[in-house]
């Protein structure tokens with residue numbers, strides 16, 4: 001175990017900010033009361049929960065009453081989708097995209113076995129949606145449109161408000177998985193078309209296992225977790241108070257740092273990306289260059305395996321990833337890159353670097369110093385280098401048409 005690595009895997013999870021650790025610690029030891037208790041001892045804990053709710057609401061430009069604390073992004077996505085369907089039992093159609101996180105995709109796939117029909121919108125080579133396809137898919141039977149704000153693998157940002165306008169015209173509910181976008185893109189629910197929005201603490205320097213669901217006032221909601229009357233009956237269970245306090249503090253810090261941190265991350269990310277592209281032949285950036293998270297770069301290095309690059313980086317104490325954390329190790333090419341219709345060698349040779357406000361110039365320099373050599377060495381061993389039998393061409397052909 002080494003803790004002093006160059007950590008460029010912030011879309012998988014982030015380091016908990018020391019100020020956040022400090023804010024949450026007293027709620028393990030001194031202030032352990034139940035926030036719902038009548039007595040003053042519990043009451044002061046209830047106050048801390050209310051403050052956190054205000055802090056999260058402020059980050060989203062929402063009302064305090066519109067925030068529900070959850071156990072994280074996965075619960076938020078599940079709860080939003082189930083609630084939207086339960087609230088409109090007569091509607092049986094859902095629209096999502098082919099590039100969602102499994103917390104949305106796998107729920108939709110299960111719903112298909114329960115009699116719902118699901119449209120999985122395609123993306124183009126840049127990972128962008130076709131709004132005409134969305135419009136053509138919306139019907140009076142559409143209960144819910146659930147689309148991510150920003151993609152965790154490529155950083156591609158979808159035109160959420162343009163999508164939302166079309167969704168609103170159709171009368172469907174609009175849920176947005178904004179787990180990767182909150183804290184990186186300014187949010188204002190007051191002027192937004194979003195009905196429900198998921199965020200997760202551990203992508204914004206709070207601990208794992210805490211998150212929030214924004215629920216627009218007036219939107220009908222049926223809770224997924226039922227029990228005591230906590231959180232106005234919308235999410236039962238005694239709140240994870242230290243986590244809630246941490247999420248509140250994280251929201252405060254994200255709001256405070258958003259502008260300056262994202263500008264800095266973007267500048268570092270661009271330097272990393274541009275230098276790699278300029279010094280290493282046969283590589284390209286995956287995703288929409290014009291609409292992308294400021295901290296993410298996903299680069300395909302042709303003719304080698306992404307996992308091999310990651311192993312070499314790992315030897316140098318550099319953390320990056322290929323695709324998403326939950327499916328890494330499977331060696332299956334990413335469903336996101338496949339949906340983009342990328343050629344075989346890009347599918348297999350892509351890795352993601354994701355930065356955060358702690359990333360330094362020196363860390364980027366260290367990656368830049370090591371990468372050309374890693375790629376050159378792996379390519380020298382690559383069976384694709386002398387591809388006399390045309391095997392690669394065959395693969396390229398077979399992959400075309402699998403994803404769009």
Ligand SMILES: Cc1ncc(COP(=O)(O)O)c(C=O)c1O
Nearest residue numbers: 072073074101103152179180200
């Ligand atoms: C886009 C997206 N949605 C949902 C999740 C799930 O969040 P959590 O890990 O908090 O359950 C993640 C995190 O991997 C994500 O990147």
Ligand code: FES
Nearest residue numbers: 102324325326327
């Ligand atoms: S759960 Fe987040 S990457 Fe899979």
